[in-house]
Amino acid sequence: MKEIETSMQAYLKEHADLRYLFFGGKGGVGKTAMAGATAIWLAQQGKRIMLASTNPVHSLSGLLGQNVFGQPTAVNGVPYLWAYEIDTKETIERSKQEIREKIQWFLKFADISTKAEDFVESATMNPAFEESAMFENMVDLMLSGEYDVYVFDTAPTANARRLLGMSQVYSLWVNKMLKSRDEARSLRELLSFTKKKEADPLMDYLVAFRDRMGKAREMLTDPARTSFFFVTLPEALPIAVITRFIGWFHDFGIPVGGVVVNMLIDQQQVNEKSPDFVKNRVAMQDRYMVEIWEKFDGMVRAKLPLFETEVRGVEMLERMGKALFA
Amino acid sequence: MSLKQIFEEHPERRYIMFGGKGGLGKTTFSAATAYWLASQGKKVLVFSVDPQASLSDIFQKDIFGKGPVKIMDNLWAQEIDADKHIKTYQNEIRQKILDMYGFEAVPDEIEQYIQAASAEPAMEESAIFDAVVDIVVGSDYDYYIYDLVPLGHALYYLSMAKVYDEWINKITKLREEMREYEEMVSRMKRQKETEEDQILTELQYIRTRINASSGILTDKEKTGFFFVIIPEEMILIDTSKAAELFAKFNVPIMGYVVNRVVPRELLQENIPSYLKNRIEMQDKYLEQIKTMFGQQVAAHVPELERDVTGLDMIQQLAEIMYGK
Numbered sequence: 296m297k298e299i300e301t302s303m304q305a306y307l308k309e310h311a312d313l314r315y316l317f318f319g320g321k322g323g324v325g326k327t328a329m330a331g332a333t334a335i336w337l338a339q340q341g342k343r344i345m346l347a348s349t350n351p352v353h354s355l356s357g358l359l360g361q362n363v364f365g366q367p368t369a370v371n372g373v374p375y376l377w378a379y380e381i382d383t384k385e386t387i388e389r390s391k392q393e394i395r396e397k398i399q400w401f402l403k404f405a406d407i408s409t410k411a412e413d414f415v416e417s418a419t420m421n422p423a424f425e426e427s428a429m430f431e432n433m434v435d436l437m438l439s440g441e442y443d444v445y446v447f448d449t450a451p452t453a454n455a456r457r458l459l460g461m462s463q464v465y466s467l468w469v470n471k472m473l474k475s476r477d478e479a480r481s482l483r484e485l486l487s488f489t490k491k492k493e494a495d496p497l498m499d500y501l502v503a504f505r506d507r508m509g510k511a512r513e514m515l516t517d518p519a520r521t522s523f524f525f526v527t528l529p530e531a532l533p534i535a536v537i538t539r540f541i542g543w544f545h546d547f548g549i550p551v552g553g554v555v556v557n558m559l560i561d562q563q564q565v566n567e568k569s570p571d572f573v574k575n576r577v578a579m580q581d582r583y584m585v586e587i588w589e590k591f592d593g594m595v596r597a598k599l600p601l602f603e604t605e606v607r608g609v610e611m612l613e614r615m616g617k618a619l620f621a
Numbered sequence: 622m623s624l625k626q627i628f629e630e631h632p633e634r635r636y637i638m639f640g641g642k643g644g645l646g647k648t649t650f651s652a653a654t655a656y657w658l659a660s661q662g663k664k665v666l667v668f669s670v671d672p673q674a675s676l677s678d679i680f681q682k683d684i685f686g687k688g689p690v691k692i693m694d695n696l697w698a699q700e701i702d703a704d705k706h707i708k709t710y711q712n713e714i715r716q717k718i719l720d721m722y723g724f725e726a727v728p729d730e731i732e733q734y735i736q737a738a739s740a741e742p743a744m745e746e747s748a749i750f751d752a753v754v755d756i757v758v759g760s761d762y763d764y765y766i767y768d769l770v771p772l773g774h775a776l777y778y779l780s781m782a783k784v785y786d787e788w789i790n791k792i793t794k795l796r797e798e799m800r801e802y803e804e805m806v807s808r809m810k811r812q813k814e815t816e817e818d819q820i821l822t823e824l825q826y827i828r829t830r831i832n833a834s835s836g837i838l839t840d841k842e843k844t845g846f847f848f849v850i851i852p853e854e855m856i857l858i859d860t861s862k863a864a865e866l867f868a869k870f871n872v873p874i875m876g877y878v879v880n881r882v883v884p885r886e887l888l889q890e891n892i893p894s895y896l897k898n899r900i901e902m903q904d905k906y907l908e909q910i911k912t913m914f915g916q917q918v919a920a921h922v923p924e925l926e927r928d929v930t931g932l933d934m935i936q937q938l939a940e941i942m943y944g945k
Contacts, residue, residue, distance in 0.1 A: 321675075357859065532930075569890075573892060604898055604902055
C-alpha cells in the first residue's frame with residue numbers, strides 16, 4: 296500500500312505564505328469539520344485565524360456550538376480564532392442600498408427626473424445578484440487583512456470555479472463603462488464654461504471595484520497564497536466528484552493543495568470475528584483506497600479515521616486537527 | 622404510512638423530489654425510486670441538474686449531457702450539462718444579434734462579452750433552468766424524479782422561478798412603455814407602424830415557459846417532496862431549519878426518509894467501538910426524529926455493506942425502500 300508523500304503539515308510548512316485555505320468536495324464528506332479542525336490547529340500555532348462560511352445554509356454555528364452568525368465572533372476556548380457566518384440578507388440589503396445611492400447620484404448628475412426605485416429593482420432583482428453579493432463579501436473579508444490566515448468552509452465548489460470567471464466579467468464591464476464615462480466626462484468638460492474638473496464618485500467607485508476584483512483574482516490564482524483542499528471518502532461518488540472538480544480547477548488555474556481522505560474505519564479493531572457488515576465495509580474502503588492512490592498520486596495529504604462520535608464542538612475538532620496534521 | 626403506500630395513495634403526484642443536505646443519499650434514493658416505479662410499469666425519467674450529482678456513477682453509465690438515456694425498460698436517466706447549454710445559448714445570442722440589428726458578423730467587442738458572460742453565474746442558472754423547463758414541458762413520462770442540488774440551492778432554485786418571473790415582468794413593462802412612446806413618435810411623424818418588437822416577443826416567450834414550469838414545481842396536486850435525513854444532531858438542526866423555509870414556498874412535503882441507520886442486531890456481535898458508539902448515538906437521535914417528525918417518517922433505510930453503485934445495488938436498495 297502506498298503512503299502519503301507530502302503530509303498536510305509538510306505542505307503547509309512548504310507553503311508558509313498561504314493565507315487563504317478552502318475546503319471542497321461532495322456534500323457530507325466533512326468539509327465544514329475539516330475547515331474547523333484546520334482553523335483551530337492553525338490558531339493553536341499562534342496565528343490569527345478567520346474561519347468563514349459563505350454557504351447559503353450555514354453550519355459553523357452548529358459545528359462550534361456557538362452562534363457566529365452575522366459577525367466575526369471569537370470562538371470560546373480557542374484564542375486567536377474567530378468564526379463568521381456571512382449574512383446573505385444583510386449583504387444584499389447593503390448592496391442594494393449602495394446601488395440605490397449611486398443611481399440617485401447619477402440621475403441627479405444627468406438631470407433625469409425619474410425615480411431611482413425602478414432601476415434599483417430591476418438591477419437587484421435578477422437571480423445572480425445574491426451570488427455576486429456573496430462573492431464581494433468574501434473578497435472584502437479576504438482584503439481586510441485583519442487576520443493571518445482565512446479558512447473558508449467553501450460553498451458548493453461549482454461556484455468557486457465560477458468566482459474567477461466572474462472577476463473577469465467584472466473587469467470587462469468596468470473597463471467598458473470607464474471608457475464611456477471618460478468620453479462623456481471630457482465632453483461635458485469641453486462644454487462647460489468653468490473648465491473645472493468635476494468630481495465623479497461613480498467612476499471612482501467603478502475603478503476601485505475593478506481593482507478590488509483584479510486583486511481578488513490575483514490572490515485566488517496565486518499558489519503561494521491560496522490553496523483549495525478536496526475532501527473525499529473511500530467511496531465511488533465522492534471520488535468521482537472531486538476528480539471532476541480538480542479537473543475544472545486545473546483548467547481555471549486555481550491552485551489545488553491536495554486531497555484529504557476522511558472516515559476510514561480503524562482496521563486494528565476489525566478481525567476474523569467481526570461481523571460481515573464491518574468486514575465488507577472495510578473491504579470496500581480498501582478497494583477505493585487503491586483507486587485514490589492511483590488517481591491522486593502524490594496529492595493525498597492526510598487519512599482521517601471514522602471517529603466514534605459525530606465531529607462537533609471544539610474538543611472533537613481538536614482531535615480531528617491532530618489527525619489531519621499528524 | 623410506508624413509501625409504497627404514499628405512492629399508491631397519491632398517483633397524481635408525478636413530480637417527485639428528494640431533498641436534504643449534501644451527501645445524505647438523495648441521488649441513490651432518486652435512482653432506487655425511479656427503479657421501483659419503472660419495475661411497476663410506469664414510464665420514469667430521473668434527472669439531475671447538479672454538477673456534483675452522480676447519476677452516471679450510480680448507474681455506472683456515462684449519461685452526462687447525453688439527453689435522456691435508457692437504463693432499462695421504462696427507465697430513463699438524464700444529467701444536464703450546463704456548459705453545453707451555455708454554448709447553445711451563446712450561439713443563439715449571436716444569431717439574435719445578427720437578426721435584430723442586421724449585422725453581417727458579430728462585432729468583436731460584443732463577441733468578447735458573449736465569451737466572458739459564459740462564466741457569469743446567471744448564465745449557468747438560466748441554462749439549467751431552461752433545460753429543466755424543456756424536460757418537464759416537453760416530454761410525456763408518468764413520473765419525473767428530480768435529483769435536486771443540496772438544500773440551500775434547492776431553496777434558491779424554487780425561489781428562482783418567482784424571481785425570474787418578477788424580473789421579466791419588470792423588463793417587459795419597461796419595454797412596453799418604451800414601445801408606446803415609439804408608436805406615438807411614429808404616429809406623429811406619420812410613419813408606418815413600428816415593426817414588431819422582437820425583444821418584447823422574446824421576453825413574453827420566456828415568461829410563458831417560466832410560468833409553465835414553476836406552476837408544476839409548486840403544484841400541490843402533482844408535486845411531492847421527500848426530506849432525506851440521517852440520525853445525527855447537526856443534520857436534524859439544519860433540516861428543521863430548512864423545513865420551515867420550504868413551507869414558505871408551499872412545497873408539499875410527502876415525508877421524511879431516515880438513511881444510514883446502523884442495524885441494531887450488530888450490538889450482539891463482536892463489533893469495533895466506533896460502531897457501538899454510533900449505534901448508541903443513533904438511538905438517541907432516532908428518538909428525537911420520532912418526536913420531531915412522528916407519522917411523517919416514511920422509511921428507515923439501513924446503512925448498507927457497500928456504497929450503492931450499479932443496478933444490482935439499486936435493486937437491493939429499492940427492495941428495502943419499497944418491498945419486494
